[in-house]
Amino acid sequence: MKNTSTRRDFLKLVTNAFFSLSGLLGLGGLFRFFSFQPDPGPPTEFELGPIYEYPKGIQVIRLDIPAVIQHTDEGIIAISLVCTHLGCTAEENEDGEGFTCPCHGSRYSKSGNVIEGPATKNLPRYRIEEQVDGSLRLYTK
């Protein structure tokens, strides 16, 4: 009787181990299932049009990126308008000098530097490249 009981216990242990293993396999599959991301995410390249549309001194707001394109002394530059605080889109001030975030009031200078918090980081620049046909393309990555 003692013997039988031990054998039974051993079998029970092995059986439960197999069930646990199958559960782990299922969990692994579940993890991979949920890891797939069907969303492509936002585009990382934007056409800005021909270079001659950006004469010296111009400032163009592109809300679809969102970014501001400026032709300054450095040349044509693009500054992100995504507030570095929590991601709202900063808006151009009425005087055209600098930007303010509508959500928590962060203020940035015209060149994207923080003037007033809560944001602590300056607005980042985006890369712009001139294409062979003379048009400009902006890269967010």
Added chain:
Amino acid sequence: MTHPSRIGSRRSLLLTITILLGLGLLLFAGTVAAAAPVPQTTETPFATVTPTFDLSRLDEPVTADPPGQIDRGAIHYWGVCMACHGDYGQGLIPEWRDAFGEDKDCWQSDCHGPDHLPEGFQMHKDNLAPPIAGPGKLARFSNAFELYEYIYETMPWWNPGSITREEAWSLANYVLKLNGTRPDGLVLTDTNGFAIPVHRAVSLPDAEWPGVLTLAGVLVLAAVGMVLQSAIKRAYTSVVLPKPNFVHHLHPPSIPLLQSRFRYTLGAGGIAVFLSLVLLVTGLLEMYFYIPSPEHAATSVQVITTLVPFGNLVRNLHYWSAQLLLIVMTIHLLRVVLTGAYAKPRRFNFLLGLALLVFILLLDFTGYILRWDEGIHWALVVGTNLLKTIPIIGENFYRFVMGGPEPGPAALTRFYAWHIFGLTIGTAILIGWHAFRVRRDGGIAVPPPTERADKTRITRFELLRREVLAMVIVGIVLLLIAVLIPAPINQPISDAGIDTSDSRAPWFFLWVQQLLKYGDPFIWGVLVPLLVVLGLGLIPYVLPRAKVEELGRWFPRGNRYAQILVIIVILGITVLTALANLPIFK
């Protein structure tokens, strides 16, 4: 200039020239075009080439043997499309026009092979063969299906409509490769083309069968362990009362051994519960990827099936559990009638079971509709138009179901809500009630009269063990079916309609579709099926029932009429289904 074909006979002369003029001549040669066309040593789609042009670019692509879809695409591209779109999809840019020799045109170069006109062949009037590979290209296409459709309908521009659908698929596949967004091993079809993006590289999930076979193998070992345990000791008479738990009611401390005889119950009720649980779990998983909108529904189903790791398995499990559930429930119904088990006090539970069958049929139908692809298009139209044929209330009932005058976004949302919520909640309540009543009405089944004196009992753990064993076995079978047989899928519903559209009802309603051929749609499509359900529901109340002494055995004398009736109904439905499948009736 020395003609290349005469190099052999004038080797010494060429050598002399080379020595004399050296590098200067070589540089010069780069800017001066050849006076005569270069004869071809290898077969290429071009007869002439500017000498600076690297001839190996025109070589026939090396392909696998036997060629797969991508190889056929590569060959086809090389033979037809490359002339204008370039060897790497660069389009008809100056660099590529060198391939056409002196005139940088197709005029002399036989670039269209047998289709080349004897009097020559001019390039596209605007010389516009756009680049089809690289960043920013093919911007108008978002998925491989759109690309395929465009190629099929418009290419090549000088003879659109001349390529087959399969050739168009192979070309779309090759264009993805040129763009570097083709996942390895991709074979495009209209049931995965919507899931494959043109501009974003995705990868196809690994094959499911190794994982599934591993899981099935482990479960087999676990099942063997369970069987061996019972072989060692059958502790049926153990009366140690365990603590109550959530299965307390359905699993009392002990039940008579003879109540759970497989050859009497067939385990159909338990298996149905297990299949329902599988449906619940896999359905919840599908909800994480399914998008219930007419534009995205079928595409998201293709994404689940094609791209999501184990998504195909989950969908196949859901589909096959649903189909099996209908069969298992039918067997359950047959068992209950053929053993007369619905006799008092189980008459009401028979009705609950019948209601469950109706709910599951509705769940099967709504789930089928959620695919929202061409495979379900006509079943949706016909199935819901049947509601309109009901006198007086028909039109309003249709709008109640569809949320509008025709199938659209509102209808899809309603089917979705009914499927995942309304009908599911109703079914869950009915399952609970049905199982509760089983115990209330005296347990799983009455033992046969000769053995009712046998007082042997099994513990709830033994009962649970048997149930788990049954689940494991059914689970393994289900896994194997799901990994081997794909669930049906089709391309999204398009307004234009397509020729591959399936006009048949889902298999479980084929009998109704067959009935509809016999006459008035209200009578044959609504009234007759309702009468069938009503007739089954009246069995315990109208027809003679088996006596208590007869219960516990198959085919008691007492309810012969009911047995005959249910067999006639099942046979009738089977025959009608078979008729609907015969080609002459299509």
